[in-house]
Each structure stands twice: as C-alpha cells, then as structure tokens.
Amino acid sequence: MRDIGNFYxxxxxxxxxxxxxVRVTHWVNAVAIVLMVGSGxxxxxxxxxxxxxxxxxxxxxxxxxxxxxxxxxxxxxxxARNWHFAMMWVLLLNGCVYLAFVYLxxxxxDLVPRRGDARDAWxxxxxxxxxxxxxxxxxxxxxxxxxTYFLLPLIALTLILSGLSIWKPVQLAPLTALFGGYxxxxxxxxxxxxxxxxxxxxxxxxxxxVDPYSLRSMTTGGYNEDLSPESRNARPFTNILPRxxxxx
Amino acid sequence: xxxxxxDSSVALGRRMFLGVGAAVAAELLLGACDSKGPKSAxxxxxxxxxxxxxxxxxLFRHTAMDAGSPGHxxxxxxxxxxxxxxxxxxxNESARGVWRLEVAGMVARPLLxxxxxxxxxxxxxxxxxxxCVEGWTAxxxxxxxxxxxxxxxxxxxxxxxxxxxQSFDSGYHESWDIESALHPQTVIAxxxxxxxxxxxxxxxxxxxxxxxxxxxxxxxxxxxVFLPAANGGYWSDRGYEWYAxx
Numbered sequence: 001m002r003d004i005g006n007f008y009x010x011x012x013x014x015x016x017x018x019x020x021x022v023r024v025t026h027w028v029n030a031v032a033i034v035l036m037v038g039s040g041x042x043x044x045x046x047x048x049x050x051x052x053x054x055x056x057x058x059x060x061x062x063x064x065x066x067x068x069x070x071x072x073x074x075x076x077x078x079x080a081r082n083w084h085f086a087m088m089w090v091l092l093l094n095g096c097v098y099l100a101f102v103y104l105x106x107x108x109x110d111l112v113p114r115r116g117d118a119r120d121a122w123x124x125x126x127x128x129x130x131x132x133x134x135x136x137x138x139x140x141x142x143x144x145x146x147x148t149y150f151l152l153p154l155i156a157l158t159l160i161l162s163g164l165s166i167w168k169p170v171q172l173a174p175l176t177a178l179f180g181g182y183x184x185x186x187x188x189x190x191x192x193x194x195x196x197x198x199x200x201x202x203x204x205x206x207x208x209x210v211d212p213y214s215l216r217s218m219t220t221g222g223y224n225e226d227l228s229p230e231s232r233n234a235r236p237f238t239n240i241l242p243r244x245x246x247x248x
Numbered sequence: 249x250x251x252x253x254x255d256s257s258v259a260l261g262r263r264m265f266l267g268v269g270a271a272v273a274a275e276l277l278l279g280a281c282d283s284k285g286p287k288s289a290x291x292x293x294x295x296x297x298x299x300x301x302x303x304x305x306x307l308f309r310h311t312a313m314d315a316g317s318p319g320h321x322x323x324x325x326x327x328x329x330x331x332x333x334x335x336x337x338x339x340n341e342s343a344r345g346v347w348r349l350e351v352a353g354m355v356a357r358p359l360l361x362x363x364x365x366x367x368x369x370x371x372x373x374x375x376x377x378x379x380c381v382e383g384w385t386a387x388x389x390x391x392x393x394x395x396x397x398x399x400x401x402x403x404x405x406x407x408x409x410x411x412x413x414q415s416f417d418s419g420y421h422e423s424w425d426i427e428s429a430l431h432p433q434t435v436i437a438x439x440x441x442x443x444x445x446x447x448x449x450x451x452x453x454x455x456x457x458x459x460x461x462x463x464x465x466x467x468x469x470x471x472x473v474f475l476p477a478a479n480g481g482y483w484s485d486r487g488y489e490w491y492a493x494x
Binding site: 047077089 | 293328459489
C-alpha cells in the first residue's frame with residue numbers, strides 16, 4: 001500500500017516531461033497544421049497541376065488529379081483561401097512562441113543533432129527492423145525523433161518562404177526567383193507540405209504504436225520513466241505494456 | 249491505480265475528461281472534412297482578411313514590376329476565357345451605339361472615349377504573367393494605355409482613394425485601391441499578343457495588371473469611376489478576398 005502511494009507521488013510530483021508552453025503550442029500546432037494542410041489541398045484542387053497554361057510540367061506524374069475531397073477543408077476555393085490566409089498567422093505566431101521558449105528555456109539541447117546522432121539513428125532503424133535486440137540508449141528522445149523534431153523548423157521556414165513567393169510573386173519577385181519562379185515555388189510549397197504530412201502521419205502512428213504514454217505527457221505533462229519506450233524495449237505494436245520489474 | 253487513494257476519483261475524472269475531450273476533438277476534425285468550417289469563424293476570417301489587406305498594402309510598391317519568365321512562349325490560345333454571362337459578351341453596336349469608355353467620379357474632366365480615341369493615348373506593350381486565383385499562370389503580351397495616364401488626362405482628385413471598374417458582362421465589376429490602379433503596369437488593354445483584343449478576352453477593352461489576381465482584372469469595360477470609398481466587386485461580394493494583390 002505504501003509502495004503504491006509512493007509510486008503515485010513519484011508520478012504526480014515529478015516535474016512534467018513537457019513544459020506547459022510546449023504542450024499548449026503542440027496542440028495549437030496540431031489544429032493549425034490540420035487546417036492549413038486541409039485548406040491548402042482545397043486551394044490546390046482549384047488547379048491540381050503545376051504546368052503554366054499551354055505548357056507541360058516535368059516533375060509531377062499526377063498532373064490534373066485532385067486531392068480527395070475528404071482530405072480538404074474550406075468547402076470552396078474562397079473559403080479555403082480565407083482559412084489559409086488566416087491560420088498562417090496563428091501557425092507563425094505559435095511557431096515563434098515555441099522556438100523562443102525552446103531557445104530561452106534550454107530545451108533546444110534535447111533537439112539539436114549531435115555527433116553520433118546519425119549512427120544512433122541507424123541503430124534505431126536496425127532495432128525497429130528486428131536486426132538489433134535491445135533498444136538503443138537515448139536521452140529524452142531517440143535519434144530518429146530528434147532528427148524529425150529538428151527538421152520541422154526548417155520545413156516550416158521552407159513553407160513560409162515558398163508560401164510568400166506564391167502569395168506575392170510580383171511584390172516579392174526576388175524571393176520568388178530564389179525558388180525558380182512562381183511555378184516552381186508553388187511546386188516546392190506543395191512538396192514540402194507532402195513531406196510535413198508524411199512526418200506528421202509517422203509521428204501520430206508512432207505515438208499509438210510505440211509510445212501511447214506520450215499522449216499523457218503531452219496533455220497533463222505526467223510521465224513515468226518505467227513506461228518509456230527504452231524501458232519497455234518497444235517496437236511498433238510490441239511491448240506496449242510495461243515490463244515486469246524483477247523482484248528486489 | 250489505487251482504489252483506496254482519496255484522489256483516485258479525481259484522477260479518473262480527469263482521465264474521463266481527457267478521453268471525452270479527445271473524442272470530441274476527433275469528431276470535430278472528422279466533421280471538418282470538406283466543410284467550410286464553423287459559421288462562428290466567419291467574423292475571425294473577416295478580421296484576418298482586413299489585417300492581411302494592411303500587410304498587402306504595406307508590401308505594395310510601384311517599383312515592383314512583373315515580367316513574364318524569359319525563355320517561355322506566350323500562352324496564346326491556351327489562355328482560358330471567363331465571363332459571367334451565358335454567352336460571350338459582345339458589344340451590340342446597333343442596339344447600344346458606338347462603344348465608349350466612360351471615366352467618371354472624382355475627376356475634373358469626365359471622359360467618354362471611343363476605341364480610336366483610346367488608342368491615340370500613348371500605349372505600352374507589356375509581356376507579363378497572369379496570376380489566376382485558381383493557381384495557374386499564363387504569359388501574355390498586353391497592349392494598352394496606362395491607367396495613370398488616363399487618370400492624369402481626366403484630372404483625378406487627390407481625394408480619390410478607390411477605383412471601380414464596371415463592365416457590360418451582366419453587371420460584373422470590381423473596385424480597386426487607387427495605388428494598385430495607378431501602378432505603371434496597370435493598363436486599359438485593347439491588344440493581346442499583337443492582335444486586337446478578341447471577344448473571349450474582354451473586347452473592346454479590358455483592365456489588365458499583374459499586380460492583382462485575374463478576377464480583379466475586369467473585362468468588357470464600360471466605366472471607370474474614381475471614388476472616395478471601396479465599392480466591393482462581383483467576386484469580392486461572393487466571399488473572395490477584396491484586395492487580392494499579387
């Protein structure tokens with residue numbers, strides 16, 4: 001009885017795994033990205049191709065093929081545009097708050113790549129593909145997570161700059177030229193979105209398949225190290241439940 | 249969980265709350281698919297459009313010029329043609345008399361220009377991009393006189409802040425901020441790719457400028473009215489962004 005009480009205290013008194021600023025910006029981000037991607041897809045569907053009129057485009061095999069309507073948001077072109085141009089500020093402001101916090105509060109130390117991260121990432125891949133038995137040692141995040149979380153601000157920057165390029169190709173012509181002109185800026189905006197969607201989908205998949213306990217740490221902040229993927233030796237859909245601790 | 253712990257019911261309540269919260273959030277996301285979003289967001293979207301107009305106006309420069317990408321052919325006949333009327337609007341001279349472009353509103357000398365009179369005003373030919381709201385672009389060479397020259401001839405009052413462009417295409421019109429209207433690449437075009445403008449693209453004369461999206465560039469022009477306040481527009485009144493700067 002006393003043990004369980006201590007365990008409970010340990011769980012609740014432990015400092016939260018994620019600071020409340022990180023938790024709030026994470027969920028604002030989730031909603032804003034869903035709305036931005038959905039409305040972006042609806043805008044894309046108004047002309048689901050990249051070629052200038054009367055020309056062909058080299059590098060997209062599905063010219064003319066729209067995104068399924070259930071993946072879109074905004075209802076019609078003007079609605080989607082209004083949402084897109086409104087939510088972009090929410091996303092930008094939210095991203096700035098997050099980056100400023102991570103920088104000032106020191107959390108960036110858990111996220112910047114370090115020497116050895118590439119090898120650690122390879123070890124994680126070996127572990128996930130059953131070519132390695134035990135989970136590699138890790139800090140707060142594994143090397144694959146670190147790489148992804150570090151990549152996201154760079155993806156965001158690419159999206160912002162390519163987005164500005166297709167919003168203002170005349171007033172910000174030099175920026176648009178940097179992406180190779182309007183047609184290519186639109187292409188890179190779309191391709192970077194697909195990369196973001198792929199990373200976000202893998203992120204959500206890994207949360208449910210490997211570390212569902214992180215849902216708690218990203219809402220209330222509570223976390224128990226005994227339940228970490230490393231402690232559980234967790235691969236997708238294996239060792240979801242905590243390991244039995246050997247008797248003392 | 250320890251059922252005897254005094255906090256257990258609270259903890260359970262919180263878990264229930266989070267579970268229900270997640271279910272509601274998932275439901276909202278699913279419900280959002282292919283939707284216009286909640287009605288109550290309309291005010292937020294209008295507010296953001298006004299704020300964006302401020303940003304767009306701040307970015308706007310008369311020195312920022314567009315140039316159709318070099319090394320690409322003119323789009324020519326591949327340029328889509330849009331109009332509101334059921335059939336291509338054609339000025340019926342026998343019923344309506346000779347076509348004239350009226351310049352009115354806050355001007356010292358209201359004008360009524362026939363096409364030959366319009367063509368006598370110094371003109372430019374500009375090879376520029378066409379930016380459609382749908383996302384496609386085209387390259388065309390437009391021939392016409394700058395609106396800033398017409399404004400000078402008509403003697404526009406310095407108090408005029410907006411310009412309404414009206415057409416004979418079933419009441420189609422769009423109003424502009426005067427800064428964009430007086431941009432050096434904003435022309436009253438009567439020539440396209442070296443030929444007289446055809447009926448499909450707004451003959452006898454139309455507004456063309458790369459600094460606004462296609463739907464702001466009114467075809468089949470009849471009147472240009474200088475105004476102290478904005479006057480909406482065909483697509484702007486239907487939910488599309490009013491400023492629509494490029």
